[in-house]
Amino acid sequence: MQIPSAAGATPSMAQWFAMKADHPNALLFFRMGDFYELFFADAQAAAAALDIALTARGEHGGQPIPMCGVPVHARDAYLARLIRRGFRVALAEQMEDPKKRAGKAPLRREVVRVITPGTLTEDALLEAAQPNLLLALVELAEKPRGRDRSQGAIGAAWLDISTGQFETAQVSRADLASLLGRLAPAEILADAAIPLGPWEDRRGVDWPPAPPRAEDARARLAQAFHVASLDAFGNFTDLEAMAAAMALDYLRLTQAGRQPHLAHPAPQGERGVLAMDAATRVSLDITETRAGDRSQHTLLAAIRRTSTPGGSRLLGTWLHAPLADLGGILARQDGWDFLLSHAALTEELRLGLRAAPDLARALARVALGQAGPRDVAAVGQGLTVAASLASQLPEALPPILQSARQALGALPDLGAYLAGAFVDPVPVRLEDGRAIAPGFDAVLDEERSLRDEQRQILARVQLDYAERYGVPNLKIKHHAQLGYVIEVPAAVSEKLRGFPELVLRQGLASGARFTSTELSELDQKIAAAAERAGARERIVFDGLVKTVMQARDAISACAAALALLDVLQGAARLAEQVGWCRPQMTEGEDFAIEAGRHPVVEAALAGRDPFVPNDCSLSPGQRLMLLTGPNMAGKSTFLRQNALIVILAQAGLPVPAATATIGLVDRLFSRVGASDDLARGRSTFMVEMTETAAILHQGGPRSLVVVDEIGRGTATLDGLAIAWAVLEALHNTVRCRAIFATHFHELARLSGIMPQLQPATMRVKDWKGSVIFLHEVTKGAAGRSWGVHVAALAGVPAPVVKRAGALLASLEKAGPLTQSAELPLFAAAQQQHDAAPGAELGQEPEADRLRQALADIDPEQMTARQALDYLFRLKDLASGASAADSLAS
Numbered sequence: 001m002q003i004p005s006a007a008g009a010t011p012s013m014a015q016w017f018a019m020k021a022d023h024p025n026a027l028l029f030f031r032m033g034d035f036y037e038l039f040f041a042d043a044q045a046a047a048a049a050l051d052i053a054l055t056a057r058g059e060h061g062g063q064p065i066p067m068c069g070v071p072v073h074a075r076d077a078y079l080a081r082l083i084r085r086g087f088r089v090a091l092a093e094q095m096e097d098p099k100k101r102a103g104k105a106p107l108r109r110e111v112v113r114v115i116t117p118g119t120l121t122e123d124a125l126l127e128a129a130q131p132n133l134l135l136a137l138v139e140l141a142e143k144p145r146g147r148d149r150s151q152g153a154i155g156a157a158w159l160d161i162s163t164g165q166f167e168t169a170q171v172s173r174a175d176l177a178s179l180l181g182r183l184a185p186a187e188i189l190a191d192a193a194i195p196l197g198p199w200e201d202r203r204g205v206d207w208p209p210a211p212p213r214a215e216d217a218r219a220r221l222a223q224a225f226h227v228a229s230l231d232a233f234g235n236f237t238d239l240e241a242m243a244a245a246m247a248l249d250y251l252r253l254t255q256a257g258r259q260p261h262l263a264h265p266a267p268q269g270e271r272g273v274l275a276m277d278a279a280t281r282v283s284l285d286i287t288e289t290r291a292g293d294r295s296q297h298t299l300l301a302a303i304r305r306t307s308t309p310g311g312s313r314l315l316g317t318w319l320h321a322p323l324a325d326l327g328g329i330l331a332r333q334d335g336w337d338f339l340l341s342h343a344a345l346t347e348e349l350r351l352g353l354r355a356a357p358d359l360a361r362a363l364a365r366v367a368l369g370q371a372g373p374r375d376v377a378a379v380g381q382g383l384t385v386a387a388s389l390a391s392q393l394p395e396a397l398p399p400i401l402q403s404a405r406q407a408l409g410a411l412p413d414l415g416a417y418l419a420g421a422f423v424d425p426v427p428v429r430l431e432d433g434r435a436i437a438p439g440f441d442a443v444l445d446e447e448r449s450l451r452d453e454q455r456q457i458l459a460r461v462q463l464d465y466a467e468r469y470g471v472p473n474l475k476i477k478h479h480a481q482l483g484y485v486i487e488v489p490a491a492v493s494e495k496l497r498g499f500p501e502l503v504l505r506q507g508l509a510s511g512a513r514f515t516s517t518e519l520s521e522l523d524q525k526i527a528a529a530a531e532r533a534g535a536r537e538r539i540v541f542d543g544l545v546k547t548v549m550q551a552r553d554a555i556s557a558c559a560a561a562l563a564l565l566d567v568l569q570g571a572a573r574l575a576e577q578v579g580w581c582r583p584q585m586t587e588g589e590d591f592a593i594e595a596g597r598h599p600v601v602e603a604a605l606a607g608r609d610p611f612v613p614n615d616c617s618l619s620p621g622q623r624l625m626l627l628t629g630p631n632m633a634g635k636s637t638f639l640r641q642n643a644l645i646v647i648l649a650q651a652g653l654p655v656p657a658a659t660a661t662i663g664l665v666d667r668l669f670s671r672v673g674a675s676d677d678l679a680r681g682r683s684t685f686m687v688e689m690t691e692t693a694a695i696l697h698q699g700g701p702r703s704l705v706v707v708d709e710i711g712r713g714t715a716t717l718d719g720l721a722i723a724w725a726v727l728e729a730l731h732n733t734v735r736c737r738a739i740f741a742t743h744f745h746e747l748a749r750l751s752g753i754m755p756q757l758q759p760a761t762m763r764v765k766d767w768k769g770s771v772i773f774l775h776e777v778t779k780g781a782a783g784r785s786w787g788v789h790v791a792a793l794a795g796v797p798a799p800v801v802k803r804a805g806a807l808l809a810s811l812e813k814a815g816p817l818t819q820s821a822e823l824p825l826f827a828a829a830q831q832q833h834d835a836a837p838g839a840e841l842g843q844e845p846e847a848d849r850l851r852q853a854l855a856d857i858d859p860e861q862m863t864a865r866q867a868l869d870y871l872f873r874l875k876d877l878a879s880g881a882s883a884a885d886s887l888a889s
């Protein structure tokens with residue numbers, strides 16, 4: 001942003017220039033009385049973004065200064081719009097009371113906060129059900145030379161200032177996309193050399209400077225969390241510590257030196273978490289649909305049965321980071337299983353949870369010194385609800401609920417104390433001196449009664465005056481500029497002018513306003529009493545804030561326990577429904593789902609059509625399902641539902657199936673639905689191949705892969721060849737569990753040479769030449785595609801459909817085109833297979849080459865020396881040297 005030279009500025013503008021120089025990349029909200037004012041380019045940008053009037057105030061360098069303003073009381077609504085549009089805002093507040101200003105110097109102002117997308121705390125700016133994460137990334141300074149760049153290590157630290165969550169992990173460059181997809185950070189601090197892919201627009205401006213050195217980072221973190229060594233919180237790699245320190249530095253910068261309340265950093269590692277890359281998350285609509293909708297048609301929306309915002313956030317976190325360790329999953333399952341079998345208790349708990357406020361976010365605002373009475377009262381109410389929930393939970397509980405109960409019941413008295421501190425309803429602001437409940441503080445009560453006494457005196461004075469001046473409808477009113485005034489109707493104004501102790505201040509058409517010395521004195525007394533009451537209330541409030549801060553770790557643990565209890569009761573509710581079950585999790589490679597369903601499609605169909613459940617077995621012996629079937633038959637739904645069942649199962653939640661047995665999955669790959677990335681100059685086919693490459697590089701025997709129509713984006717022969725080769729690699733090399741959906745029905749024939757391949761198809765009924773989709777998966781391969789019929793269903797004009805039907809019939813009759821599309825490949829495979837039984841497809845059998853080489857020579861014609869040479873060459877050939885090298889002699 002271009003900042004003009006400060007030379008010749010007025011004193012207030014000089015102050016503005018100094019602050020702007022410190023925050024060149026933020027819009028400076030410069031507090032002037034009841035408004036925040038913006039100047040120069042800030043004003044132009046904000047006026048355009050907010051659609052408010054751009055005016056001018058004064059001149060600078062002979063030019064009018066562009067200016068716009070937003071009222072202080074409406075600040076949050078304007079901030080929300082600016083932040084959503086990617087601006088950062090520096091808030092410059094008045095640090096002294098204008099009434100007490102000495103002399104003509106401008107008021108002291110300071111930037112008290114820089115508001116950025118990753119450092120929001122106001123409810124108005126946050127989404128209740130979403131975490132709001134700031135992520136810092138640090139890459140190893142010396143990149144591994146010559147080696148694959150994807151091997152390079154990256155330290156990551158992420159925190160949610162609005163809840164206090166703070167975690168770290170070290171990932172490889174290749175896994176960075178998965179981490180970004182999982183966290184969906186609001187703001188990312190990263191060196192320009194670290195590519196952020198689709199998250200590029202979240203990169204924080206102007207940051208970072210060089211990350212701190214590892215030892216400094218460790219020391220700074222230890223100091224910030226008051227421990228001798230960072231090791232107290234777990235094993236952090238150097239890169240993790242550096243990233244964590246960088247995130248903390250940034251917070252200090254944006255919070256003008258204040259340290260928000262944060263849980264101590266927890267090294268989390270990618271171990272123990274089901275890895276999913278960005279493409280997988282996008283294709284599964286976990287918390288956001290591909291169209292960007294968060295409120296409906298997502299997995300989260302379909303399964304959410306939580307009652308609190310904290311519970312919703314935790315559930316979203318679970319879905320984006322399902323576990324990969326059996327112990328953790330079983331503990332969660334035990335938790336909701338217990339609640340499921342104690343229905344009456346769980347109903348009571350639900351009632352209690354409904355009354356719980358957003359404890360984590362209220363606490364965060366208290367810690368940042370931004371709390372109003374409602375936040376402190378919310379902490380009190382949250383603790384009260386928590387204590388009552390703890391008392392409802394019995395002694396004998398599964399471990400996960402045991403520890404929740406302990407945290408919930410840790411502060412039984414503080415809740416009641418805080419909740420009793422405020423009047424009901426609790427006012428938003430403290431300023432008017434009426435927030436603290438009467439009886440809570442004796443000194444405050446006394447100041448208030450003095451203030452109120454003066455007010456009663458005022459009422460008596462009004463009666464007095466009315467009598468004294470003979471004006472029965474005389475009123476004493478408060479006026480913003482004049483203070484207390486006598487207001488009388490116009491008709492009697494003349495009469496009052498005759499009294500020397502009354503001074504006429506305003507003559508109006510409807511009446512007149514007078515003041516008197518007596519009234520001015522009373523005014524001052526009342527103001528002083530109100531000020532003393534206000535000051536006392538501030539002291540009482542600060543005391544409450546201090547009390548909260550002393551217990552902040554326990555309150556934070558209590559907030560986490562509330563969220564956990566809420567997610568577990570929500571899971572119990574899901575499991576109550578017919579057809580949801582507790583999956584059996586194993587360390588093996590099983591995958592057997594009976595009557596599985598897609599929770600989102602099922603919810604969308606509800607009331608119209610019944611959802612057809614389908615089994616799916618990918619256990620050893622039939623690891624690879626080859627799914628064929630016409631368009632619209634339900635292939636994508638089936639693929640996604642099995643991937644979603646894995647996510648739910650490993651998040652420790654119930655799954656939509658009659659039964660499920662699942663061997664832990666370490667990586668989940670889902671490639672379903674057309675994707676293109678035209679913005680980055682990559683065609684659909686390019687994206688498809690890049691994503692396929694990722695599966696083949698990263699997948700392993702514990703992975704689950706669901707892919708739809710690999711090879712669809714290119715010519716038939718290329719596509720078929722690629723689909724075939726990928727299928728082969730999944731079967732022979734990756735050896736994962738997979739469902740591979742394709743339109744190349746011919747591939748089903750490969751089951752003859754791929755023992756793990758099970759052909760399956762979506763059943764359809766041919767009814768008078770038209771297709772009826774049964775949405776049922778059965779053994780076998782599709783007979784035909786029905787593409788032309790689906791085109792008709794989709795409303796393609798009848799003449800075009802008719803013409804396509806005629807062409808299809810003639811192509812099927814003529815044969816050669818379809819034959820040529822599949823024959824060369826199949827013929828080649830068949831020849832190899834026949835020539836070398838048991839040999840794997842795609843690898844030239846060595847025995848063949850040796851046989852050929854032997855057939856080429858005539859021992860009768862060779863000298864002993866030549867025979868010996870040839871023997872050596874044959875040996876080379878057998879050990880893998882190329883045939884050309886070996887036999888070129």
Ligand SMILES: Nc1ncnc2c1ncn2[C@@H]1O[C@H](COP(=O)(O)OP(=O)(O)OP(=O)(O)O)[C@@H](O)[C@H]1O
Binds near residue numbers: 605609611629633775
């Ligand atoms: N098991 C099911 N029970 C009931 N309806 C289903 C089922 N599966 C799919 N459907 C319905 O069929 C529609 C099409 O399903 P889906 O998109 O999965 O088909 P597809 O075979 O992948 O099609 P295409 O190949 O054109 O992408 C869904 O939107 C849904 O309405």
